[in-house]
Amino acid sequence: MTSTAGVAPPVDVPGLPAEPPGELPPPTGRRRGGIGYLLLLPGLLWLALFFVVPFYSLVATSLYDPAGSDFRGYEMTWAVGNYVDALQEYWRPLLRSLWYGGLATVFCLVLGYVLAYAIAFKAGRWKNLMLVLVVAPFFTSFLVRTLSWKLILADDGWVVNTLQVLQVLGDDGRLLATPVAVVAGLTYNFLPFMVLPLYASLEKIDPRLVEASSDLYAHPAVGFFKVTWPLSLPGVVSGTLLTFIPAAGDYINAELLGSPNQRMVGGVIQSLFTDANDYPAAAALSMVLMVLIVVMVLVYVRRAGTEELL
Amino acid sequence: MSQVADTSATPLDPGAPARGDHTAYDGLRLRALTKSFGGFTAVRSLDLDVPRGSFFALLGPSGCGKTTTLRMVAGLETPTSGTITLAGQDITYAKPYRRPVNTVFQSYALFPHLDIFENVAFGLRRRRQKDVDRRVQEMLELVELTSQARKRPAQLSGGQQQRVALARALINNPEVLLLDEPLGALDLKLRRSMQIEVKRIQVEVGRTFVHVTHDQEEAMTMADTVAVMNGGVIEQMGAPAELYENPRSTFVANFLGQSNLVEGRVLRRAADVTTVDMQGIEVSVPTARVHTDSDAGWVGIRPEKVLVGPPGEELDAPGNTIPGGVVSDVSFVGVSTQYLVRMPWGQELQVFSQNTGRTRLFTQGEPVELSWRPEYAFLLDRGQDVAAGSAERAGA
Amino acid sequence: MNGLRWLREHLVLVLGLLVLAYTFVPIAVVVLMSFNAPASRNVYAFDAFTLDNWANPCADPGMCDALTRSVQIGLLATLVATVLGTLAAFALVRHDFAGRSATNLLVFLPMAAPEIVLGSSLLALFVATGFSGRLGFWTIFVAHVMFCLSFVVVAVRARLAGMDDHLEQAAMDLYATPLQTFWRVTFPLVFPGILGAALLSFSLSFDDFIITNLNAGTTTTFPMYVWGVAQRGVPMQVNVVGTVMFLVSVAIVVVGELGNRRRLAARA
Secondary structure, eight states, rough: OOOOTTOOOOOOOBBBBOOOOSOOOSSSSSSSSSSHHHHHHEEEEEEHHIIIIIHHHHHHHHHHTTTTTTBBBOOOOOTTTHHHHHHHHHHHHHHHHHHHHHHHHHHHHHHHHHHHHIIIIIGGGGGGHHHHHHHHGGGOOOOHHHHHHHHHHOSSSSSHHHHHHHSSSSSTTOTTTSSHHHHHHHHHHHHHHHHHHHHHHTTTHEEEEEEEHHHOOOOHHHHHHIIIIIHHHHHHHHHHHHHHHHHOOOOOHHHSSGGGOOOHHHHHHHHHHHHHHOHHHHHHHHHHHOOOOHHHHHHHHHHOOOGGGG | OOOOOOTSSOOOOSSSOOOOOOOTSSSSEEEEEEETTTTEEEEEEEEEEEEEEEEEEEEOOSSSSSHHHHHHHHHOOOSSSSEEETTTTOOTTGGGGSSSSEEETTTOOTTTTTTTHHHHHHHHHHHTTSSSHHHHHHHHEEEEEEEGGGGGGSSHHHHHHHHHHHHHHHTOOSEEEESSSSTTSSHHHHHHHHHHHHHHHHHHHHHEEEESOOOOOOHHOOOOOOOOOOEEEEEOOOOOHHHSOOOOOOHHHHSSOOOOEEEEEEEEESSEEEEETTTEEEEEEGGBBBBBBEEEEEEOGGGOEEEEEEETTOOOOSSSSEEEEEEEEEEESSSSSEEEETTSSSSSEEEEEEEOOOOOOOOOTTTEEEOOOOOGOOEEESSSTTTTTTTTOOOO | OHHHHHHHHHHHHHHHHHHHHHHHHHHHHOOOOOOOOOSSSSSSSOBBBOHHHHHHSSSSHHHHHHHHHHHHHHHHHHHHHHHHHHHHHHHOOOOOOHHHHHHHHHHHHHSSOOHHHHHHHHHHHHHHOOOOOOOEEEHHHHHHHHHHHHHHHHHHHHHHTTTHHHHHHHHHHHOOOOOHHHIIIIIHHHHHHHHHHHHHHHHHHHHHHHHHHHOOOOOOOEEEEEEEHHHHHTTTTTHHHHHHHHHHHHHHHHHHHEEEEEHHHHOO
16 A cells, blocks of 8 residues: 655545545555455355365375275375376377377368468458358267267268278278278268367468568468468467367267277276276376476477467 | 746745645645656656636646546546645545535446446436436537437447546536547547537536546647646746747647747846847847746747748848758648758758748849847756657647 | 369369268267167167157156256356356456456366366265265356356457457447447447357356266256166167257257358348
8 A cells, every 4th residue: 555654634625535545445457365365265265175185185196005995084195107008008098198199280281270270361241141050050069079970970871881882991991990980970060169269360460461472472372471480379379289288188078989099198087086996006107197298289389489378 | 947828817826834734725635746656757846736616737648647647537547646735625545426526527427238327427417416417418419419318329430439528527517527538549630629629618618627637639629728737847838829838848849839948158247138149140139038047948930930031131030030041841731831941050940931922032042141039938957857848749 | 084174173073072071970879879770778870760769859857857957057147157157258358457367268278178187076075065965956057167167258258359449439429338339339349259158158068077977966957867878778769869959059050150141131
C-alpha cells in the first residue's frame, strides 16, 4: 500500500467519508495477498491433494518391493530394479507407443494444416461455421466414435472391399488389427488438438505479408515456406505437443482397432494395475513413459526454438 | 511553486497556508499532491486550483503525470501525500463511488452488456435516483443520441460512443467532470468536430471540466485555462493565448507550437526593456517577458513573428534586425511559406511567412535579413534544455 | 478448362472440406447404426432399418445405469470444478501473491500430462492410503474435478484477462460499490467464459475413459460400459446415445452461434 507519511488526518465530512489510506485498494493492477490466497486455496488444495501428492505416490509405488500385494501390503525397498524389469519386459509397447503417437502426430499435422489453413484464409464468412464443425464431432463419445471406425474398417466393410478391388490390399488383406487402423484411429481422434492451435496461429498472420512476398518475386510455394510456415510455427509446436502427448498415452485405439501385436504401453499399464495388480511394475512403467515423453518434448521444443511456449 | 489560473474567481494568495481552511474555495483544489510508484514519482508536490465552472486542460506529453493526477481526483489512485478538496470538502481518500466526480475514459469503458440507455442510467440507478427515464432521455437529447437508446455500445461509431461516455458521466451532475484523452481514439476530422461539441456541452451545463490531453491544439481550442505539465510538475499555467505568446520555459516554448531559441547575454536591464547581446547583435526584450535572473539566456521568437526580406531593406520599424542570413530550405504550404534561414553563427532559424501576396518568395541560397518586433521576443533561462518539449510535441 | 482453373484456385478449400468431411464419417455411421436392427449380436453391420433402438433406449439396463452415473458424475464434477476454477482464475488475474508462476505451472501440468500417468498416480495414492477397496463414484468424482479444474482456470482466466480494467473503474466512478460492481459489471462479462468452461468440463468428464477406468473399481460409467460391450457385442442403443450426444452438442453450439448472429445482426 501507499505510504501515508506527511498526510494530515483527513477532515471528516458528512456524506463524503474521508477514509484513511490503506483501506482503499488501488483499483488498477493486482491486489496483494489476503483474499487472493483465499480464492486460490480450494483449487490449489485440490490439485495438490489429487495431482501432486498422487504423483509422489506413483514415484514411491514404483520403488516398492515387487513382491508386495494387496494382501501382504507393500514395502518401500527402493527397488530400482522395477524400472529395469519394466524396460526389459515392455520396451516393445513402449517404443510402439512413441512410434504410433509420432506417426499420428505427423498425419494430424498434414491434415490439420490443410484444414486450419483453409479455415483461416479461404473460408471467408463460413469461418465460424467451419470451426464449429471441426469441434462438433468430438463432443460425441470418444469410444463410440472409435467403435464406429471399427465398423468402417471391418474386414468385409466397403473400405476394405474397395481397396481389394483396387488391388491396394490383397484378397485376404485387412485393415482392422493392423498398425494402419491404430494409427488412423489415433490420427482421427486427436485431429482437433492439432487444428485449433494451428488455426489460432494462422489466423494472426496478415494475408498482406504473403502478398508482399509475392510482390517481392516469391513463387507461392516459396512464399508459403518463407513466410506463412515460419509464422505459424508457434501453432505447429503447440499443436504437435497437444497431439503427441495424449496420442502416445492412449490405448483405446490400439485395443479396439488393433490386435495384441499393436498393444500400446497405456494398455499394459492399465492391465498391470487392474488385472495383474502388479502396482510397482505398473507405476515404474508409467514413470518411464512420463519421463520419455518429457524428454522428447523438451528436446523437440528446444530444437523448435520456442521454449517460451511452455 | 504555486500555480494560479488567470480566470480564477478567487485567486489563491501564494502566501496562503497550503492546508487548512479550504472551505472558502468552491472549485477543485490540489495541495502538495504527490504520487510515487515504487521509486518513480509520477506527480511531485502539485498545487493547483481549478475554478468552478471552468474548462481546464492539463496538457503534457505522455508520462508527464497528467493522467495520474486525473486518476487521483477520480479516486482511482490513492495519493502518496497531499490533499484534494472539492467545494471545501476533503475528498483525498474518499472512495471513487463516494465522490461527486465522474470520468470520461479514454477507451470510453462503456459496459458492453448494457444498452446505451442503461449505460447512461447506470450512475442514477446505483444512487437510486428518481426520474431515471426522463433524465436519461434529456441527456440523450443533449448528446443527440435519442434514436440509439436501445443499441449496444459495439453498434455505435467511435464518435457516438464518445458521446455516450460523456452523457453517462454528465447525467450525474458531477461537481467536476474528468476527461482522460477522450478524443484520442477518434480520427482527426471527427476529433475537431467533437472538440467543438464538448465545448458546447460544457458551456450548456456550466460544470467544471478537467480535460487531460497531449494535443496542444486540442487543449488550446477547448480550454479556458491550460496547465502545461512535464515531469510530474506544472511548468506554466494560464489562458491559451498567454501561454503561447509568453512561454516561461523552453519546454513550454517548444511543446506549445514552435520557437526559435538563440543564445544571448543580458547587457542592460531597465524597467521596461532588457537589452540582450544575441550573437553580437543587440536585441531588446520587454522586461515583463524576461524569465531568467541570470545573464545568460535564450532569446525566443515564434517563427510566424519573424519577418524575412532582402538585405538592407527596412522591414518593420522599430525592429530587431538580424542581417547575414541565407535561405537554406523553402517549403510552400499554401497559407504560408516556411523558410529555414542559416544565420552567420551557424544556427538555422524557422520563419513562417504568410502568403499575403505583399512579399515575394525567396529561393534557396538567397541572402536575406530577418527582423522582428521587440515586443514578441521573450527571454528564457540559459540553464534549460534548448530542445526540451520539441520531441514530445504532438502533431508537429 | 474453367473447372480446372476453379479447382486450382480453390484447391486448399476443397482439401480442407474433404478433411472436415472425414471427421464426420464416423458420426454418420453412428447415426445410421442407431436405426440398425442387427441380425446377430456379434456382427456389426447394417442389416435392417428399425426405430426400436430409439423406442427402447434402455433395452440393456446396464447401459442406462452407466449413462445415469456418467451424467451424475459429470454434473457434480462440473459444478465443483467450475466453482473452484473460477475462484482460482479470479485470484490469478486480480491478485498478486508469492508463487504465481509456480501456481500457473501447477495449473498447466495436469493438462499436459498423459492421462494414463494421471490415472495411475491417483490409483497409486488410493492404494497407498488404503482406498483401493473403496474405488467408485467418489474416487471418479475426485479425479474428474482434478482434470477439469485446469481447463476451467484457463478458460475463465482468458476471459478475465481480456476484460478492460476500465470497465470496473467506470462502474465505481458511477457510484457502484465494489459488490455492485462485481454483480452488475464483472460477473455478467465473465459469465460466458464460465459457462463455456462448464460445458467443456462436463464434456471432458462425461467422455473420460482412461483415468476413470483406473479409479472406478466396480463402478461403471458410460465410456466404461461401451468399453465392456465392445469385446462381446455392442447393443445398437449405444449409437442412439452417441447420436443424442452429437445432436445436443450441435444444438448448444447453434444456440450460442444464433446468439452471436443476433448481436452481429443488430450491429449491422
